[in-house]
Amino acid sequence: METVTLIISTVEFAKALADETRQKIMALCCCELVSVNDLVDKLDVAQPTVSHHLKILKNAGLVKSERRGKQVFYTLDQESLARGCCQVAEDFAPNQPVKMVISVPE
Amino acid sequence: METVTLIISTVEFAKALADETRQKIMALCCCELVSVNDLVDKLDVAQPTVSHHLKILKNAGLVKSERRGKQVFYTLDQESLARGCCQVAEDFAPNQPVKMVISVPE
DNA sequence: TGGACGTATAGATAAACATCAATTTGACAC
């Protein structure tokens, strides 16, 4: 699993989120591996458009990808997303703290 | 203080954040009241541009405004911002919970 | 009621961006 954990600015983070199609993609690959074709089937945009959005999400460090044979599977990096959300809150809402809930492994 | 607490989608929320000038404005009015002219002085964009961005932030429920005489003062609604961040995390990172830290008044 | 000041709106323009069709690249099977 090639993990590209870029450190991006809050502007880049927000821009990556600021599109309906990308948010649909994020919801679809939030908790599982999905191929590009899976996404194309579930969205009403063409395959190159899906690839375009996946590239933006990947550059923002919000998805990870993994090739399996002819297919490439994507999944959302929930930790990166959560860190981005916390960073935005920390930067702009210092009086209204937002924290990641760390689940301590037993 | 006219509070416009709109319930907006995560897409609208992200779009409101997705601009460098708006993030600068948010930082400047994060913890205090600032007039439009204050913002114009501290940013290198024209006054109508500042007003334009303030309108977008206001429509997103992220700033509150208050007229005092000839001036209009804006301030960031930190709670709305924090709620937006939590909503994004909740929607897309359910396995990586992010919570607002509620400070209990004594 | 003017004028001055601060802010908002209207209209124009250029840059950014989402989308698509066409093509290329990559991986596998024969």
Added chain:
DNA sequence: GTGTCAAATTGATGTTTATCTATACGTCCA
């Protein structure tokens, strides 16, 4: 190698958006 399928890239197009200038609106004071 050749064909096939999956995904990425290229190039074009229309829309969105950030910005500006010019103007209108709102408030206060003389």
